[in-house]
Amino acid sequence: xxxxxxxxxxxxxxxxxxxxxxxxxxxxxxxxxxxxxxxxxxxxxxxxxxxxxxxxxxxxxxxxxxxxxxxxxxxxxxxxxxxxxxxxxxxxxxxxxxxxxxxxxxxxxxxxxxxxxxxxxxxxxxxxxxxxxxxxxxxxxxxxxxxxxxxxxxxxxxxxxxxxxxxxxxxxxxxxxxxxxxxxxxxxxxxxxxxxxxxxxxxxxxxxxxxxxxxxxxxxxxxxxxxxxxxxxxxxxxxxxxxxxxxxxx
Amino acid sequence: xxxxxxxxxxxxxxxxxxxxxxxxxxxxxxxxxxxxxxxxxxxxxxxxxxxxxxxxxxxxxxxxxxxxxxxxxxxxxxxxxxxxxxxxxxxxxxxxxxxxxxxxxxxxxxxxxxxxxxxxxxxxxxxxxxxxxxxxxxxxxxxxxxxxxxxxxxxxxxxxxxxxxxxxxxxxxxxxxxxxxxxxxxxxxxxxxxxxxxxxxxxxxxxxxxxxxxxxxxxxxxxxxxxxxxxxxxxxxxxxxxxxxxxxxxxxxxxxxxxxxxxxxxxxxxxxxxxxxxxxxxxxxxxxxxxxxxxxxxx
Amino acid sequence: xxxxxxxxxxxxxxxxxxxxxxxxxxxxxxxxxxxxxxxxxxxxxxxxxxxxxxxxxxxxxxxxxxxxxxxxxxxxxxxxxxxxxxxxxxxxxxxxxxxxxxxxxxxxxxxxxxxxxxxxxxxxxxxxxxxxxxxxxxxxxxxxxxxxxxxxxxxxxxxxxxxxxxxxxxxxxxxxxxxxxxxxxxxxxxxxxxxxxxxxxxxxxxxxxxxxxxxxxxxxxxxxxxxxxxxxxxxxxxxxxxxxxxxxxxxxxxxxxxxxxxxxxxxxxxxxxxxxxxxxxxxxxxxxxxxxxxxxxxxxxxxxxxxxxxxxxxxxxxxxxxxxxxxxxxxxxxxx
Numbered sequence: 001x002x003x004x005x006x007x008x009x010x011x012x013x014x015x016x017x018x019x020x021x022x023x024x025x026x027x028x029x030x031x032x033x034x035x036x037x038x039x040x041x042x043x044x045x046x047x048x049x050x051x052x053x054x055x056x057x058x059x060x061x062x063x064x065x066x067x068x069x070x071x072x073x074x075x076x077x078x079x080x081x082x083x084x085x086x087x088x089x090x091x092x093x094x095x096x097x098x099x100x101x102x103x104x105x106x107x108x109x110x111x112x113x114x115x116x117x118x119x120x121x122x123x124x125x126x127x128x129x130x131x132x133x134x135x136x137x138x139x140x141x142x143x144x145x146x147x148x149x150x151x152x153x154x155x156x157x158x159x160x161x162x163x164x165x166x167x168x169x170x171x172x173x174x175x176x177x178x179x180x181x182x183x184x185x186x187x188x189x190x191x192x193x194x195x196x197x198x199x200x201x202x203x204x205x206x207x208x209x210x211x212x213x214x215x216x217x218x219x220x221x222x223x224x225x226x227x228x229x230x231x232x233x234x235x236x237x238x239x240x241x242x243x244x245x246x247x248x249x250x
Numbered sequence: 251x252x253x254x255x256x257x258x259x260x261x262x263x264x265x266x267x268x269x270x271x272x273x274x275x276x277x278x279x280x281x282x283x284x285x286x287x288x289x290x291x292x293x294x295x296x297x298x299x300x301x302x303x304x305x306x307x308x309x310x311x312x313x314x315x316x317x318x319x320x321x322x323x324x325x326x327x328x329x330x331x332x333x334x335x336x337x338x339x340x341x342x343x344x345x346x347x348x349x350x351x352x353x354x355x356x357x358x359x360x361x362x363x364x365x366x367x368x369x370x371x372x373x374x375x376x377x378x379x380x381x382x383x384x385x386x387x388x389x390x391x392x393x394x395x396x397x398x399x400x401x402x403x404x405x406x407x408x409x410x411x412x413x414x415x416x417x418x419x420x421x422x423x424x425x426x427x428x429x430x431x432x433x434x435x436x437x438x439x440x441x442x443x444x445x446x447x448x449x450x451x452x453x454x455x456x457x458x459x460x461x462x463x464x465x466x467x468x469x470x471x472x473x474x475x476x477x478x479x480x481x482x483x484x485x486x487x488x489x490x491x492x493x494x495x496x497x498x499x500x501x502x503x504x505x506x507x508x509x510x511x512x513x514x515x516x517x518x519x520x521x522x523x524x525x526x527x528x529x530x531x532x533x534x535x536x537x538x539x540x541x542x543x544x545x546x547x548x549x
Numbered sequence: 550x551x552x553x554x555x556x557x558x559x560x561x562x563x564x565x566x567x568x569x570x571x572x573x574x575x576x577x578x579x580x581x582x583x584x585x586x587x588x589x590x591x592x593x594x595x596x597x598x599x600x601x602x603x604x605x606x607x608x609x610x611x612x613x614x615x616x617x618x619x620x621x622x623x624x625x626x627x628x629x630x631x632x633x634x635x636x637x638x639x640x641x642x643x644x645x646x647x648x649x650x651x652x653x654x655x656x657x658x659x660x661x662x663x664x665x666x667x668x669x670x671x672x673x674x675x676x677x678x679x680x681x682x683x684x685x686x687x688x689x690x691x692x693x694x695x696x697x698x699x700x701x702x703x704x705x706x707x708x709x710x711x712x713x714x715x716x717x718x719x720x721x722x723x724x725x726x727x728x729x730x731x732x733x734x735x736x737x738x739x740x741x742x743x744x745x746x747x748x749x750x751x752x753x754x755x756x757x758x759x760x761x762x763x764x765x766x767x768x769x770x771x772x773x774x775x776x777x778x779x780x781x782x783x784x785x786x787x788x789x790x791x792x793x794x795x796x797x798x799x800x801x802x803x804x805x806x807x808x809x810x811x812x813x814x815x816x817x818x819x820x821x822x823x824x825x826x827x828x829x830x831x832x833x834x835x836x837x838x839x840x841x842x843x844x845x846x847x848x849x850x851x852x853x854x855x856x857x858x859x860x861x862x863x864x865x866x867x868x869x870x871x872x873x874x875x876x877x878x879x880x881x882x883x884x885x
Contacts, residue, residue, distance in 0.1 A: 065450055082450065089447040093465030103453040103461050121516050130544040149451065327736065327752070345819060402620035412612045412628045414587075491619065493612040495590065501822075503615065507589055508731060509749065509825045 017076075018043040018152055018185035019064065024073035026059055033059045036073065038236035040245060044183040048200035057189045058106070060125060061157050065185060078152025078185070084159040088128035088138035088143075097126040100145045115209040116144035119178060123195075136167035140174065147182055154179075156188040160195065172198055176221060193237045197230055198223050204239045213240050284310060315480035330512035335519070340510040347501060349524025355497040357488050358414075362421025362489070363482040370426040374474070378467070379459060381383070388434070395427040399488050407492060419491040428477035436470025437463055469540055478533045483524050500525075557607040581787040583795055585776070588615050588630040591835065594816045596746045599805040600642045600797040606639035607791040613855040616727065617699060620777075624657055630782045631792065635700035636662055636773040639872040640854045641753045644863030650871050655780050658874040661796050661881045662773030662846070663803065663837040672772035673763035674747045675709040681741035686762075693741040695731040701765065701772045702728050704853060706744035708858050714884060730768050735759070751830050771849050783874055797880040800839055806838045839881035842873045 014043060019041035020094060026034040031055040041047050052056050062068040065083050088098045097113035109128075117123050120140040130138060139159060146154055156175075161167045176199060179186060190196055196203050206211040215237065219229055258496040273316050312332050318329030353444060374393070376383035401421070406423075410416040440463050448458040481497075488498030496522055505513035536543075553791055593611040596602060602609065607735055614623050617638045623629035629707075639657055643650050650656075664672050677683040681692065689710070696706035701755045710720065723740050725731040732749030734740050765772040776796070782788045806813065810832045819826035840846065850869045857863045 003273060067446060067450065080452075085443070085447065087443070088443075089443050091444060091462050091466060093540070095460065095466065095542075098461075102448065102451055103457040131544060145451070176329070271661065341822070347822075388805050403616075404618040406623040407614065407619055407628060408626040412623060413628065486559070491615050493614055493784070495613065504589070505822055508821050508827065509732075509752075510824070515824055 002113040014041065014097070016040065017142045018045070020074070020076040020077055022074045024063065024069050024070050024075055025182065026056070026063060026068070028089055032209050035064075037209075038206070039211065041153075041185050041187065043185055046114065046179060046186045046188070046201045048196035048203045049190045049206060050190065050193065050203060050237060050241065051120055051206035051212075051250050054189075056209050057206055058157065060206070061155050061187065065155050066151065068148075080149055080151045081153045081155060082147065082149050082151040082154045082184075083157060084142045084146045085160055086140070086158045088130070088133075088142045090133075090138055090141060092130050094130070095126070096128050096141050098134070099130065099141060100148050102145065112148055113144070117141070119147070119181070120144045120174060132225060135169065136163055139163065139171065143178065145172070147178055147184075150182065154184040156186060156190075158190055159188075161191065166189050167194075172224070181222075193234055193241070194225065196237070197233050198225070203237065205237065207240075216230060254368065258267060262271040272448075317322045327509070327511055330515055334512040335515050338510070338516040339519075342513065342516060347496070350496050351498050351501055354522065355499065358417055358489060358497065359479075359486060362485070363425050363478055366422035366425030366482070367478050368423070369428045369470065370429025370431075370478065371433050373426070374430045374471075375437060377430075378434045378437025379463070384434075387430075388445075391427065391430055399485065403491055404489060411423055412493040417494065420489035421482050424481045424488075426429070428481055429471075429474045429523070430505070432474025433471050435468070435484040436467030436474070438515070439470060440466045456484070469536075469543065472532070472536055472539060475535075476543065479528045479532065480525065483521060492504045504535075516548050560732055564832065567698060571743075574783060578769040579598075580789045581726060582610060583607055583686060583791045583794070584610045584612055584628070584630045584789065586612045586614050586620050588617075588620065588633055589613060590820055591817065592633070594820050595806065595835075596799060596802045598816055598865050599802040599804065599809070600813055601801040603846055605798070616660070618810050621657075621759075624777065624779055625778070625790040625802055630788060631660070631776050631778045631795075631829050632657075633774065636771055636850065637701050637853060637857075638699070638775075640850065640857060640867070640869055641863065642866045643701065643869070644854065646855065650867070652871055655871050656779045657779060657872075658783055659775045659842060659872055660699060660778045660783065660792060660874050660877045661839055662771075662842060663800070663839045664771075664773050665834060665837050667836070668764070668766060670818075670836075671747060671761070671766060672774075673705040673765040673770065674750075674751050674761045675705055675742065675744045676735065676739065676747075676754060676764040676789075677742050677762045678735070678740075680738070680751075683762065685740065688717050689713045689742060690715055690719050691721065692742050693721045693740040694722055694742040694744070695734045696726060696744040697728050697731045700883055701744040701770055701864075702731075704770050704857070705765055705768065707862075708770060708856065709744055709763050711856075711860075712763070712768060715718075739871060748827075748831055751834075752827070768850060771840075771846060771852065773846075774837070778874070783876060789876070793880045796839075796877050800881055803836075803838050810836070841878050841882040842875050844880070847873055 017040045019039065021037055021039040022099075024034055024037045024039075024178040025032060037060070049057050049060060056115075059068065061083075063070055064077055065081055066077070090096075091102065094102070097110055097117065100116050101109040114123065114126055116128055120143050121142055122137060122144065125133065125137065125141075130141070133141065139162075143157070160171050163171060170196065188196065188199060188200075197219075200217055202216045203217060204211050205214075205215075215233065217223075217233065219227060223230060255428065313327075315324075316332045319326065319329070319334070324331075329339070339348070371386050373383070376392075377387045378384070402420075402423075406416055406420055408418045444462050444466065445458055448462045485496060486499035487502055488499070491503055492496040494500040494503075498517060502514060502517040503513075505517065554602035556759070570706075585593075590611075590613055593613075612629060613634075614620055617634045618632050620629070621638070621642065622634045635790065636659065639659060642657065643655075648654070654720075677689075683689060683692070686709075691711075694706065694710075696703060706722075710717070714858050720850050723731070723734060725734060728745040728749055731740075731743060732747050734741035736753045737751055743759075747754075747876050750759060754761065778792060782792065813832040813835070814825070814828040817823045817831055817840075819824060821828075823831060852871075853864065854867055
């Protein structure tokens with residue numbers, strides 16, 4: 001059930017780009033994980049990347065983060081980038097606030113960490129040790145750590161996959177709030193179709209190393225899962241991912 | 251869990267109107283309902299029984315040991331009786347041997363530990379942080395660490411002479427390896443995901459080392475220090491074969507040559523006490539240095 | 550917290566830096582210095598107690614290094630001028646040396662040798678446990694036999710076995726690291742036979758659990774304890790004078806010894822931590838005299854070297870005479 005105007009609404013952005021990928025390829029052991037990808041992301045745009053395992057989602061994210069290098073093509077990204085990984089990746093020997101401003105010391109750093117922690121609702125945990133936090137709290141610290149640097153590009157690598165369903169809902173709200181306040185360009189890699197529809201302005205589906213489908217999400221935020229358009233998008237995306245509507249319906 | 255318990259309660263109490271069906275189907279049920287709470291009296295008894303046994307069982311062993319020795323079941327040269335060992339302690343203290351041995355030996359151990367520990371730490375960090383360091387040091391140190399120290403005494407004399415420094419060198423050599431191995435393993439054991447995160451957040455190599463690698467490797471480094479401290483005490487027995495006139499190792503060696511098993515056992519007890527003291531010191535150091543680690547119960 | 554952690558690391562570093570410069574103060578001055586190695590403190594304590602060192606015209610330094618290997622290392626590294634060992638140690642050294650020893654290049658020479666001349670205190674023995682029912686040499690076949698390699702203890706084992714007409718394969722040899730370990734195995738009843746010093750097993754003998762089967766004299770083993778000096782020390786005029794003086798005074802000490810056994814026992818009890826019973830035995834056992842390093846001794850030592858060569862313990866045939874310096878015989882045995 002394709003939406004009538006979806007292709008039309010996809011137009012080259014006039015605004016300056018935050019991310020510019022041109023003919024980007026990356027292969028591992030002769031297997032092309034990414035094959036001549038072209039992608040532009042506007043500043044402040046929230047993009048979700050969906051796709052089955054092994055289709056190059058993580059590779060794309062690592063290229064954008066600067067943790068990996070392209071084999072061919074050009075890649076231009078903001079100088080300041082942050083990543084929230086699937087696991088919190090906090091230094092266990094550092095207090096929460098020290099983790100947020102990792103590498104920096106002093107009263108100013110502490111104050112910045114305090115502000116960031118207040119934003120994620122963890123002001124009271126500034127002096128706690130990471131081992132005392134719950135999974136959701138640790139991931140919120142990771143969010144604070146990512147945002148305290150005021151990144152031009154925020155990369156989210158399945159950051160809520162390990163959280164329970166209720167915590168995940170709260171995290172979605174929090175991410176939206178923070179995105180609206182700081183407005184970085186965001187690339188969210190996820191398996192969760194609903195998560196992508198809830199958060200993203202545009203959804204990419206990767207398949208066989210290429211961008212198979214690009215879907216803009218025309219719904220206003222915050223979004224309602226009960227919205228029929230939401231359901232239609234979900235069905236379409238699931239179909240793209242090769243999951244029939246009947247099997248996906250629960 | 252609660253569900254199973256409640257089901258069990260139903261099934262096991264016939265007065266309840268719950269169906270007995272699960273039982274007839276051959277489902278085996280367990281009653282996990284807590285029994286009547288233990289009374290204060292029996293709780294107090296349990297505490298006291300614990301204390302009594304803790305103190306009582308070593309005392310009982312000592313008593314049996316003394317009786318066995320006293321009636322001649324155990325020859326004194328095989329195992330001296332507790333009273334013989336106490337007498338050996340008296341003798342060592344009366345002659346001033348123990349009082350003079352402890353400071354001398356502790357000085358040797360601590361000096362050797364400080365130097366050897368620093369060397370091991372430095373090389374361990376070097377090899378852990380830089381591939382070139384690993385390439386230079388790891389293979390030689392892995393080879394050297396298996397050399398039996400007791401066989402090195404003649405070589406140590408040849409290389410380092412017979413002065414006080416030669417004794418300390420033995421301890422230095424013995425303490426380098428545990429410190430090196432644990433520092434190296436600790437640095438290498440830091441989750442690469444953490445250093446990757448540090449890279450993403452713009453930390454340079456120095457900052458990553460200082461803020462991520464070293465703090466995370468510190469438990470392993472302190473474990474190395476703990477081993478090295480133990481080795482520093484054990485190596486006294488070897489070190490104090492080199493022209494020593496005092497020290498715990500010397501007392502043991504001398505007792506060995508003169509077949510004083512009571513003094514040997516007394517020396518072992520001194521070692522045990524030093525081992526416990528080392529452990530306490532290390533616990534304090536770990537508590538100060540690793541406040542983020544969950545505290546282990548001391549019970 | 551970070552500060553405390555830093556402090557811990559910093560203090561470790563500071564201590565090590567402080568110790569990296571050990572203040573080894575060497576005695577300065579023109580007085581000749583002689584460094585004498587011993588394997589335990591017994592002889593130096595009795596020499597000092599005898600008072601013979603009063604007014605010594607040179608500086609004497611003692612160094613305790615247990616075991617012949619440590620003594621030899623000390624000598625070769627010049628940490629020692631004189632070392633204490635058994636008379637066979639140099640035979641083994643020479644036999645295993647890559648270069649042949651000559652009068653000019655011999656790195657070490659024996660300068661004095663001593664032992665207890667009373668047959669009641671044989672230096673080395675072969676002892677058998679009474680419960681092993683060994684009545685004579687012929688009963689040694691197939692027995693467990695404890696000994697340690699090197700020195701006259703080993704020789705006692707080899708010659709006892711040869712005297713019984715047995716090869717190593719005819720018995721169960723139990724070779725242990727030193728005579729204390731060998732004695733411990735024997736005393737605990739783990740072996741039937743023991744060859745080595747009597748001191749380590751005398752308690753078992755006195756208790757009636759074991760008896761002496763052969764003493765070293767019956768095997769013509771000189772079994773002297775000796776002082777060996779470095780060749781360059783012997784050739785150094787000042788050191789040689791000091792060594793002559795030293796050996797002369799040790800001779801006086803041996804003369805003092807038998808009439809001062811009570812003092813010796815007290816030293817053994819207090820300094821060596823021996824039990825009074827052991828101290829009594831060891832004091833009497835240690836009462837020795839110097840034996841001249843003469844042709845007769847060299848002939849007996851030569852036989853030892855030949856035996857060790859034939860038993861395969863020496864890779865080459867050697868002449869032992871260059872191991873003995875007769876330069877100090879006047880100091881050790883004025884009458885000879």
